[in-house]
Amino acid sequence: MxxxxxxxxxxxxxxxxxxxxxxxxxxxxxxxxxxxxxxxxxxxxxxxxxxxxxxxxxxxxxxxxxxxxxxxxxxxxxxxxxxxxxxxxxxxxxxxxxxxxxxxxxxxxxxxxxxxDKMRRDRQRHEEELAAFEQSGIQNHLRAASGTYDPATFWVESDYAQDNHVSDPFDEEEIGSIEQELGYKLPASYIQLMNTQNGGIPALTVFPTKEATSWAEDHIAISSLMGIGHDKIYALAGEMGSRFMIEDWGYPDLGIVICDCPSAGHDVVMLDYRFCGPEGEPCVVHVDQENDYEITYLAPNFEAFIRGLVDEETYDLSDEENED
The missing domain is CATH 1.25.40.10 (Tetratricopeptide repeat domain)
Incomplete structure (x- = not known):
């Protein structure tokens, strides 16, 4: 038999x-x-x-x-x-x-x-930056304004964002459902930010990098942040949410896709759980489909990523626009 x-x-x-x-x-x-x-x-x-x-x-x-x-x-x-x-x-x-x-x-x-070899270097950088961030004493403080972060001015209001990105408020049951569906525990700071508005378009959309990507020599750009829910097309579990990007677009299943980028799917920002496991505190990475899914380390955790976003006018984007 x-x-x-x-x-x-x-x-x-x-x-x-x-x-x-x-x-x-x-x-x-x-x-x-x-x-x-x-x-x-x-x-x-x-x-x-x-x-x-x-x-x-x-x-x-x-x-x-x-x-x-x-x-x-x-x-x-x-x-x-x-x-x-x-x-x-x-x-x-x-x-x-x-x-x-x-x-x-x-x-x-x-x-x-x-x-x-690159993953080992990223792990060492992650450990060093995470220790420094934890010593700063500002972890999981996205409920209130501090430093350059202000929840009152973080989101840009628009009909497009409301129709496609901003999900209804969530409860603990919804969080549990999303976590079970995606296979990873959501960071507390992510949940805090989504309590100010559940997904949408941020006012600050550029994050500095220490290495070049297909986007630029020294930064990446995002176009939105996914909310906690199923209802909107760009929610975490929405029609074009995290699992869609992994299963249909071939992104590595290292965590959760949280941001789309101006390339319309050809690069994304993800929560990366490789160093911490599915229940731990993930770092944040940029994944570039156009460069064989190249992974670029960005920040030791989600809050550090949010606090590190800057205005696009910080960089001269004319070259990128001309290339488009």
Whole structure:
């Protein structure tokens, strides 16, 4: 029976019938799935873009998989496509140790090593900036005006924003629903800001960067902030919300898309949970589809990002406008 099932699963795999593989294995009680079935399910999840679920399945049999090059390869593949390059590198290096000279593994290693190095640098910067921000004593203070931030003047009013971005006020039940749907806990400072207005267009739309992006040498721009809800098209769980950008536009599933940019979807700003886990305090990154989903670190947390926004007149945008 087991051999016949594995043969059928392999046949479906060769026909790209990954959904049928998932449906068949998921119909089997979890307690009855052995190592081979879990590996097949993880492979099918990888082939349908369900990378976080693939990681979860593979880690459930990590003791058996530790010495299996195919298990290591599948784990590295899943980590790679959620942009967890540090863990992906470890898995592919172990796969190479267990089965040297595999060309697919070597190709991933060539691609991932520079990304893993960049992720390590970003992690170090994140730890340093987060410590400095926490020492400032202003964390989770977006309810009231302080410094350059003023909730009374933060949002720009317009009919377009009201129709497409500004969601109705939310309650704890709505927060829980959104968090469950997206798979991540929303930062307290994000919730505080959305209590002033639930999504919309900010008055300050430019954030300085320490490295160049496709947008500019020293900054990125945003066009809106997504609200907590399902109703508006640009809400977190709306028609063009976070999951849409990840599942339909191919952005890495490293967290939550919170801002769209003037490129109309070709770059976004995301809450990045790679350093903290889904329940932790995420940093903020810019992800550039036009540059192979390049990730640029922006701020140690959401509040630091909001407080770091500046007016577009701070920069001479004439060159960018001429390029458009």
């Amino acid at each position: 087991q051999s016949e099932l594995l043969e059928q699963l392999q046949s479906w795999h060769e026909q790209d019938e990954f959904g049928r593989i998932i449906e068949r294995i998921e119909a089997i009680p979890e307690t009855e799935r052995d190592y081979n079935l879990i590996g097949q399910l993880a492979r099918a999840y990888n082939n349908t873009g369900r990378y976080r679920e693939a990681v979860e399945q593979l880690l459930s049999v990590h003791q058996q998989g530790a010495s299996d090059p195919l298990w290591q390869y599948r784990l590295g593949y899943a980590y790679c496509y959620i942009a967890n390059y540090e863990q992906a590198l470890l898995a592919f290096e172990r796969a190479d140790e267990l089965m040297p000279h595999d060309e697919s593994t070597l190709e991933f290693l060539r691609q991932i090593r520079p990304e893993a």
